[in-house]
Amino acid sequence: MQWIEISIVCERVATDKVTTLFSDYADNGIIEENLDQEPEKQKFVVYVDSSCDEEAIKSDIRLRFKEAQINIDSIESHILDESTWYNSWQQYIEPTEILPNLIIKPAWQDYDNVDNREIIEIDSDLSFGTGSHETTRSCARLLQEYVHRRGDAIQNDICLDIGTGTGILLLIAAKLGITNLIGIDIDENAANQARINASNNNVDATIIHGDLAHDFNGRAAIIIANLTVDPLKILLPIIGDKLEVDGALIISGIIDDRYDEIMPYITQHWQIKTELVEGSWHTFALQKL
Template sequence: MQWIEVSIVCERVATDEVTTLFDDYADNGIIEEDIEEQPNLIKLTLYADPILDADVIKEDLEKRLIEANITVKSIDAHILDESTWLNSWQQYIEPTEILPNTVIKPAWQEYDNVDNKTIIEIDSDISFGTGSHETTRTCAELLKVYSESMDLDKVTCLDIGTGTGILLLVAAQLGIKHLVGIDIEEYAANQAKINCENNEVHAEIICGNLDTDFEGTAQLILANLTVDPLKILLPQIGKKLEDNGILIISGIIDDRYDEILPYITEHWHIIEERVAGPWHTFALEKL
């Protein structure tokens, strides 16, 4: 498998603006590196889906930078093979305290657990599912808040687009017994199964579509996706959520907030919204 590596060198003060422009392509996160002997500069790198075209991505980002009136020192996009890709980003993924006393530890990193915290170990070839992203953390926070008022022995927690299964593993640590993850990508479903087994968590993992392949309903549903799939899935999710259940959604970037909001308010009541960086996470209930 190949990936497209896109790197931009810019002024450090422009980091937030530039990373926001990156977000459409940055499903696997963004790496920030210092530039030796140039403390005012920073290198930002992402790895984009290989089905895209490197030159098209570069041209698109250059256009966005011009429109945003942001000057950068350099921008580069090229193809990497899988082994180079893995070595490129894995070294930057560190253990993350996703909730108080609960740490997500990448399988390839060491962690000195001197404080005897709960460890969830994730092995993955996609960095988005390692707990370091703002949307993963805020989903976990809201999951903790709204699960506390539920009978955890009877609750079904459904994670749509489960990826590495990280939110299911957090749900298990919170005491939820019945866990279901679904993902349309076979490699993601397989990775979620492996991570659940490695953490001795029993969960049903489905490779398929929400509408046709998940039967029944859930009291807690998680959908940490992006705007485009959320537009499609929000009406379907309503059929899968019990009447008094809670839906937690994320993956909504500042630039597309106004675009997705009508899709939310048409079918859902917003209970709570949390913002982390440029990302928005909602707790919703059916109207």
């Protein structure tokens, strides 16, 4: 099988919009690459099935970016075979210390654990949620703070991860001592990958392929939603019905230039308990009003 590799360079502040615009083409995830010589720029790489029309895709992307008022510095495309594609995106993923003494290790990478740290091993041939992104780190920090506050009471808490992807935040929750774990994702491939990663890490988690409103009928004490602004705007009212009365909600995926846009959706029904900022990204711990 062959793949079309499409790479775009544009302003970093457009990251949230770019991931949304790429969503139709991103069945195999989106790679975000920093440009050392241009810190205000970001390179985005997406892999598309080679049965698609390469030039038509590039024309469609240019049109979408123009409509979204995002200036593209460059757009390039190449045809890759299966092995080249597999090696191409894997090179970007390295072991990451997500919390003190807790390492996220890609399954295809070696890690010399000389300090006897806790290891979570993530494998994925579809998405790239392996712990290196600012939003994942911030969610992990707030999750750790939640666990410290709850103490032994976490044994009875249900943790729900919305848009679970590779299941990474559920696996972090397990390492922190939460045992009642549920992940949900509308993408069937992501749900399957989360099940594989949970099994490979000996974590007992329920993974649901489906829609939050209709396919999760319980309530959770702690809910995590590391998404982007557009789905958060839709889901924030629904999440309130899925959270216990005194429960905690952690949300992330909010970039600087869309901060003001999401705030009315937060303040209408939620009280901000904590806000973390890392780079251009904002992460919140919320409680229902």
